[in-house]
Amino acid sequence: METKDFNNLIKDLKFDEKGLIPAIVVDAVTKRVLTLAFMNEESLRISMEKGLTCFWSRSRQELWLKGETSGNYQHIVSVTADCDRDALVVMVEPEGPACHLGTDSCFEYPVWESEELKEFSYEGLMGLIEGRKTDPKEGSYTTYLFDKGLDKILKKVGEECTEVIIAAKSAEQTGDNAETIYEIADLAYHTMVLMVEAGISLEDIHRELASRHVIDKKIKQEKMR
Numbered sequence: 001m002e003t004k005d006f007n008n009l010i011k012d013l014k015f016d017e018k019g020l021i022p023a024i025v026v027d028a029v030t031k032r033v034l035t036l037a038f039m040n041e042e043s044l045r046i047s048m049e050k051g052l053t054c055f056w057s058r059s060r061q062e063l064w065l066k067g068e069t070s071g072n073y074q075h076i077v078s079v080t081a082d083c084d085r086d087a088l089v090v091m092v093e094p095e096g097p098a099c100h101l102g103t104d105s106c107f108e109y110p111v112w113e114s115e116e117l118k119e120f121s122y123e124g125l126m127g128l129i130e131g132r133k134t135d136p137k138e139g140s141y142t143t144y145l146f147d148k149g150l151d152k153i154l155k156k157v158g159e160e161c162t163e164v165i166i167a168a169k170s171a172e173q174t175g176d177n178a179e180t181i182y183e184i185a186d187l188a189y190h191t192m193v194l195m196v197e198a199g200i201s202l203e204d205i206h207r208e209l210a211s212r213h214v215i216d217k218k219i220k221q222e223k224m225r
Contacts, residue, residue, distance in 0.1 A: 072096030
């Protein structure tokens with residue numbers, strides 16, 4: 001894309017009196033907020049040209065290409081402005097930690113969280129399952145599965161696959177998907193236990209599905225010819 005095209009893309013953005021715009025950087029896979037940084041027109045243009053986050057360092061008063069010295073580059077998936085055009089969300093695929101302290105995110109220090117409204121995430125569930133393997137808890141079903149080993153885990157995955165099929169066929173007659181949803185959730189949980197046992201991460205599955213999306217798109221394009 002030519003430079004003039006980038007200029008056209010950013011012409012409606014509103015930079016503050018110092019020529020800066022806040023950029024909230026989010027992991028495109030986990031959807032976790034990684035950091036809050038600032039960009040000026042030049043750093044935003046560089047970011048789009050290179051496909052890598054480039055910020056304006058307010059402390060050093062200079063451009064800062066994330067990862068240039070640390071190797072922790074952030075590959076940009078998308079840049080989205082808010083309704084007032086004065087803030088950005090930058091979705092990225094990070095190569096390493098976002099924080100200078102070596103943590104994945106700069107936002108690592110909980111202040112308060114509602115127990116009733118606590119947000120569910122696959123990453124949180126995966127972390128809990130991993131914890132039951134590395135730090136076994138007496139009475140935990142997940143710990144029980146890890147203690148029994150791979151064969152037991154595989155047996156449960158197979159059983160849950162069958163339960164999903166039975167529930168889905170029943171729903172075809174009743175029109176009620178409640179049981180199918182319940183069984184799919186069971187299958188998802190046991191599959192995640194298998195993933196932890198096998199050393200497979202959510203990111204591994206994400207990358208595989210992403211690669212299939214590209215393949216599927218190519219196939220559709222071929223069929224349209």
